[in-house]
Amino acid sequence: MAGTRSPYGTPMIVTRFAPSPNGSLHLGHAFSAIVAHDLAKERGGRCLLRIEDIDGVRSRPELAAEFRADLAWLGLEWEEVPAQSARVAAYEGAAERLRAMGLLYPCRCTRQAVRDEATAKGPDGPVYPGTCKGAAFAPGETVAWRLDVAGALRRTGPLTWPDERAGEQPARPELHGDVVLVRKDAETPASYHLAVTLDDAADGVTLVTRGIDLFSATHVHRLLQALLGLPVPTWHHHPLLLDENGAKLAKRRGSAGRGFGLADRRKAGEDGRVLAAALRAHRFPAGITLGESLSADS
């Protein structure tokens, strides 16, 4: 798939929509899917659907079928690629390579310990202060594995990444500190950073479209691409649908249950293509606006 060419000889654009089946989709997901779909179609490319289902605790497999029905209802076309749960061996292989480079180290800290010990705040909250770097571990102890970001940057040198909307960006993974790449719970083996970077490369994604709340995560993803010898796509971080409080629509705040849920609207007989046209024209229901930037905890 990677390197496929369009009829015009330029590399074919490949985008993706990658929802997690831990709750029903809402208008914010519809907007994101439309952005991915339209950017591909406008340029003669392909749009992929990837189900991000490695959160073994919260994933509900039956939601994947609901997502497909929602996207079809919106009038979108896509090609589905394997779900994350089919890719665990690739995540483990990449972690092993990073371990062999001496760039992963074990960590036993709880979230609470990280909050207590952190002295800096990063884009996603408290920055891990490196407590376990060089610490001794008993064989068989359950640990997470963190990326030694300083060591990684010594290896790669300075990096940049291209964003279609924001321009060329200097990669600053150090803002996040030593992020977890392999999680402690066996139910969810890879962190979002590792899984999504490997998946996009494996799927030949050339334009990563996603919400602007993930803008700073790209610093980490660019570093992982350099370490693992993966192709560098272009990114397109789109604005997000915000509610009347300025918070992004989110599954955990029950946005799907407040009249913003796609499956409910579909089952109530609404015309999904009309809804998609409204979202394309930035015509939103009362109280919903588009926002360009968010703090990590909003």
Ligand SMILES: [Zn+2]
């Ligand atoms: Zn630790």
